[in-house]
Amino acid sequence: MNFDLSLFLTFPIAAATETAAEESTFVLAGVLLSLVAVYAASKIGGELCARINLPPVLGELVGGVIIGISALHLLVFPASGAAAGDSLIIRIMEATANLSPEAAQSVFATQSEVISLLAELGVIILLFEIGLESDLAELIRVGPQAAVVATVGVVAPFAAGTAGLIFLFHIAPIPAIFAGAALTATSIGITAKVLAEIGQLSSTEGQIIIGAAVLDDILGIIVLAVVASLSKTGEIEITNVIYLIISAAVFLVGAILLGRLISPLWVGLVNSMKTRGKLLLTALCFAFILAYIAAVIHLEAILGAFAAGLILAETDKRRELEEQVVPVADIFVPLFFVCVGAKTDLSVLNPAIPSNREGLIIALFLIGVAIVGKVITGFTLWQPGLKKLAVGVGMIPRGEVGLVFAGVGSASGALSESTNAAIIMMVIFTTFLAPPLLRVVFKEPATAVESASSPD
Template identity: 45%
Template structure:
């Protein structure tokens, strides 16, 4: 075999990197455009795009840990362009894949930062105990039922069962707010309770996520370390909320005195990176720091400018994150024609049932003297959306889940995200959608 030069390797690495980005973005945009026209969340299009180009589809983008085989046609094309044998290109493909995963993590951190930034803490205070009760019930019911059900009915190991239960806790603020906005109910009593509860849901969910992944990494299930992790994580998030009242004004004071272009974006990034230090010290996952950074700046006067700076980053890099989740999904484990897969399908149905029932039941968990459509509240808490996919992605990266359980969680996320907008529209279709007025004065704190 002729000697391979450094230039050929450099060309091949460039072609592999550029080719992967091209495939990912074209596939993601095509599917996102389709789902937008169907009035469904674009993140589901990105996820499906990943499935189509990944190990369950065309094998164009294949994470090495899946043991999938990259498309021979793609390898030959890249090899001919770089004048290299296909087997050399395949080795370079596997070696360079971690770089793509690091880029995807940028999207994850930016998305969680934006989620924290958009958390309207004042709205949570405005709806008081109703939102708190709904949020706590919406976290505890799916988590407890999902975890215990997997362990007792399906004999799933503790850590995977706990992680699957945790993946059902959060509510997608973005999807819920979008649907209530379309229905002109965002400022209704039900809408405010759901949005406030979703904010708290995300806070509780991210804390649970940090604790579960930390426990999985350390392998310790002793009650002492668990309580210590939970207490430290709660203190960290509460401190971030408290800092939003003091650090945000200091941030504004600094921004008002900076003149160079990009001051808001760069200074926000400094806050984001600084918030990674406490999770690193306590052994949590970095996403908790990203979310806390967003909470810290959520009361800034420059929130809109920060959002405008972060959203393009999310649009680019979070797309890669969601597509990569799809590329690693082996949906062959859900083929009902294979008798070995039927147990996994039963698990998927169980998770979807618990995910729906747990959130819907939370709509009846609060006391109210004012007329409230509790079914609307419960359905509004249902969609997991991007938050559920973040849980799934981290579980996959940490190798906590079996392929069947990964696919079951994926179906749970997709099912709740598709069902929530449809069922909400059906439930409120007979109601009068009046002007989107502000009812906060009517809601007791």
Template identity: 30%
Template sequence: MSYLIQLFIVLLLTKIGSHLSNILKFPSVIGELLVGIVAGPAVLHLLSPTTFIHYFSELGVIILMFIAGLEGNLEMLMKYWKPSLIVAVLGVIVPTGSAALLCSLFFGFSWETSLFIGLVLSATSVSITVQVLREMGRMDSKEGAMILGAAVADDILCVILLGLSISFIGSRGTTGLDLIGLIGPKVLFFVIAFVLGKWFVPRFLEIFSKLSASENETTAALILCFGFAAIAVLMDMSDVLGAYFAGLAISETKFKEKLSLKIEPIGYAVFIPVFFVSIGLSISFKGMQNDILFIVLLIIIAILGKQIGCGFGAKMFGLTWNEANIVGAGMVSRGEMALVVANVALNAGVIDASHYTAMIVVTVITTLIAPVILKIYIQRTSTNIIYEND
């Protein structure tokens, strides 16, 4: 199928899906995710996960997290770094431990397989959470700051645990990784991001703003976005993490408001819808009938593990239960890191193709459910605030 026809179908259907989703009082992202499932290999076969859609979706999630950084509040992130770390740690321990115990004791898997399945459920992706927070005006709240801070820590913890797990099963065909070599580039990334963000980014934007060309600042912002993302990948970090820090650095400059108005139309008109659709395209219902119980139980653990672990961590730092539940729900969504862990486990021979497919299904379905839960808790908190004011 021509890439032009693919893009035509995606853009047309995502707008219809978003419209219907909003009419039904769901977050618009649910409509876009469902478009991927219905139009994809699972149902109508109008779309498939092609190379074109893959790269377009990669750009979409990078721009989405860049926008999240632009709308971020560095002062609030620094203020909530301690609770964010605790939220991340509990959000890894509870679902990982619960899933590993379930797989080992109930399904009889080896400890290696159980551990990797648990690690798949430990990895949070806040890309979709960011969309819901933006729609409901909660990006600049203490819950939003805590979620974003915890997501950064969660990513690092997951990478470290993945490296340790691979080193333990190195004799099964995967080369053991040196822990210092694993952690070192991550630490270096944060140093580089801090230095560039504080001293280079403002000057870079100032220089570009004086050039005699069209859309100077917008181009400069995108250069920084993709540049930071590339640096993150070179340091074995997620590209979306680099893009987020680029946006966060720009948010501390005088160009923040102007660039937010310029970048958002670029992302939300074309690239970001393709990203949400691509998640739904990875769903396939073939061969799932043999793993229904396994999938259902893991979905329950995936949701409750993050909700309880992260929510309890947030509650420890003085949030109300409703606010803590927002944090928990905001950490439920899974994404690219979960897929990476599942792929590593498959390549290492720790899980077979059938259970790999089951983990992909768990990841996608959990991601579909997460924004609904998040919206419910945000609405509940907003209702309580109205009653208190009355």
């Protein structure tokens, strides 16, 4: 009897390959169902908000909450502590596509990672689009004002929040510093989308807000690095702080100066190309390269994308590129906002849970500091005719940036359950409050001026 050893040896490899291919198919199926849920939630939520004169981005956030961990569990993520059995999409696949319980966890983890990466790509494209719609000359003009707003918007809530938690609530210094650091954040993605929707992105107030939010991100990254270092080692690494400051300054200034030299070459390259998509794809390559550079030097990738948009906005291809980016943004950007909503756990608002009660009291304090600490930033400016309240309100939303602070603090073990819940509640409240409030503060003064100037 002849025994073919090669068949025996290759059988496990073939079986493993077949299993991997099967899991890959299930991952694709899960991603497709997740995209259906995301797009349905974003459109239904956005349409409802648009019909009651609220920013559609608020509807996308609410839609994410409904399909996320707080309600339907269609879109849940392992980072929140969810398992495969908690995902309604995984259960649907088990019932309809014969997904085995053994493979479910692996499929769930990979599918969630794909959606998270697509959401990150969405915010990168959003900031590239916002950069295209911004005016670099105007941003430079309002630069000193934006710097004042950003500095006050970081220092005031950080100092008030940290001191209040230590002296009023007797929280240990490191958790208090972490919570204070979470108050410094500003979600540039949410604010920029609302400003674009209400036609105020190119206004002086809008440019100050965007410039300040960009600086806020840089300062926030530095604060987060310092606080994370403090929680791990008990001491601040000065060299790391200096590195981050120098990296941020060199990157932003260098990217803009170098980009001005490169942009004519890019225009010439685009004009010489004959294939379809030449403008959009080469522009996205440029944006992704700057986003990559920003990420590898420990800045936010969105800053690189924003810088790329600013640079290309100075070319004669600006209008054409803006039109071509819109459908790409329509595909990817909703993923970002829906995922922010989906990751928001409203169970931390339940006072019936004992650990939440202390968190509710702390949260009320943090929410007050979060709002006042940002609103006052607008009133530090002395420019006549400026809508100072609008500038301050535009800095309120913490969004995904605040969740990053909470996530890092929780993962490091520096935050108690009640403090972590309080930070999450602060992020939820400021994220959902800012979009409708921003529309109101921009609309009311304009309406008053129009009424005053109209004939009797």
